[in-house]
Amino acid sequence: MIRRGLGTLLVTVLLCAGCTGDEPSPNGPAPAPKLVAADAVAQSIVDLRSAGAVRYNGSLTAPAGDNVTMQVTVTKAGEATGELSVNGLPATVLVVDHTLYLKAGLDFWLKLSGVPDSTAPTVADHWVKAPGVLLGVDIERIFDTETLPGLFGKPLANQTPDAVKRTKVAGQDVLEVPTDAGVLYLGVNPPYGLVRFDLTKSGKTDPTKVRDLAFSVSDATSDMAALYRDLAAKTAELETAYDPFTGVKQGTHKFQNCGVSSCAIVVELTNVGKQAVRVAVKATWTGGGNVIGSCESRVGPLQPSQAGSATCTLSSPQWTQFYRRAQSVPGQHPYGAEWTAMALITPPDPTGLRTLASSAETPVANPQGNQHVYVIRDDAGKDDKQIWKYGVATGPDWRKIPDEQLKFCTAGCVVDEVAATGDPASAHALARQLVDAYRGRVGQCPPAQWVGCSPK
CATH class of the missing domain: 2.50.20 (outer membrane lipoprotein receptor (LolB), chain A)
Incomplete structure (x- = not known):
């Protein structure tokens, strides 16, 4: 049944490629019933919950x-x-x-x-x-x-x-x-x-x-x-991305390897949080009372309670100028650095989101999938005049979602599965193809369609 429904879906889309809707079909749609306010609210809530x-x-x-x-x-x-x-x-x-x-x-x-x-x-x-x-x-x-x-x-x-x-x-x-x-x-x-x-x-x-x-x-x-x-x-x-609410304890620091080309500050760190974290150190350097550059460094991941150190190296032209002046001009030439040490997040993997974007662009049916594309229609037939709406529902009990809506359809409606897919983006894309094809033939969306019926 699923494969037969998918075949119907694909044929419908192909036949309507280039449809403009300028000549509405005489075969539909049937007018939707007007509901009392409470039922109109209830139907609107069902549609809100069904949106991707x-x-x-x-x-x-x-x-x-x-x-x-x-x-x-x-x-x-x-x-x-x-x-x-x-x-x-x-x-x-x-x-x-x-x-x-x-x-x-x-x-x-x-x-x-x-x-x-x-x-x-x-x-x-x-x-x-x-x-x-x-x-x-x-x-x-x-x-x-x-x-x-x-x-x-x-x-x-x-x-x-x-x-x-x-x-x-x-x-x-x-x-x-x-x-x-x-x-x-x-x-x-x-x-x-x-x-x-x-x-x-x-x-x-x-x-x-x-x-x-x-x-x-x-x-x-x-x-x-x-x-x-x-x-x-x-x-x-x-x-x-920073995680400023995970604790990083800062210990002692020292300067090392300071020469004409660069100078480094080494900061001792301890992860006092409950999860492993990477740590970023950012330092702003001054020399002779002026800002002479900045540096950034990362270390880790550090396990909970683990100690480590981060080395942040300045190699700016301003440092070189300051160092040469300090070597050639007698007197005091103080320098220093102000730094912060902050946890970095463990970044989420965007691969799954990219996959969903691809699914929404080029949906693929999967008969074993748990995302179900359905149609609610008048039990008198399957042409445009009998179609009430298309939708998507999830899981083995997916029929509960469309069945809840049958009370709003006063023409003796039934539910048919059209296709199944493996993810919601693909399922909603297939449903959108059905809605767009219907709109191409009839000039408007199915009478009960809210999801996927945004104005063109």
Whole structure:
């Protein structure tokens, strides 16, 4: 059955290559039913949870009272990339392997609570591993589409969409649905879809105990190839990322091999953390009261409690000039170095993200895979008029996801598996091909399609 479904998928895509949709098919689609507000919210939540990736743009108040704005795209697996600001100070954000990384300027780190002023100049403009409690916001947990809808609350009135108040969000007509936790804004027509949520509060424990969440929402599933390329590129930059919250004890130091061409400082170090770490030493040198250069050095990995040393060598033209002057001009010629020693992260491997980017670009079916592409259709037939939506579900119990949606389809709908794949990027890409082919024939997406139906 799976192979037969895949054959249908590929033929459909090939037959519709170059379709423009200028002449809609007379065979579809059937109009989608209008639901009461509670069901429209429920269907929108199902679609949100089914998305491969979602964009969020808005603001919240962190537990410490900081105003945090975010423009982030978050995958179903929890990876995230984008930009944020804390009290107006910007940073680039990355979440990969369930770990938060930030890259920001000096002012950001100087103003962020929990970061010593002495650390800020070293980490400025570098990637930094940052515990969520430092930022006050756990991006992965807050925007987890499985748990986020639990914060939305229950609609206060069970009206039909025609009776619900209408307003505009960013120029888009929306339904304003009050809940006991805030306000949800849905598209005015089926399949509705969440456009924005305004909530008074979020989780119960730091760093999810945020409040005043106000975020616009849009599906990013169609852009998963570009998204995973971006995630992989940023992850590759983490080779030099700092981990300022893993302890490195500094011991004695000495200067050695100081001559006309260079001079070195040797710093004794001990890893006082619980995991093996590499350590970076960065030193700024002065001679005769002037800055004469800087050096960087790495050592390790050092095992927990292991001692070691790092040698940082200065070989700048300014050092050579200073040394020659000290040798030729009588008198005192003091020199020295100020340094920091900081743990480097063990960088994650970007290979898996690159593989997902390739899967999203050139999806390949795998009958033994655990990612299932399905179609929900009217049981009266399999042509365009009977197709209600396409989707992706995971695991051996994947049918539970589409089965939950049958109650929203009033035409006696059934679920068919179209194909299986080995990863979510490939599965969503196959589903997108189906949606695009349908849109090429009919001129619009299937009537209940939200995921993968972004405007062209």
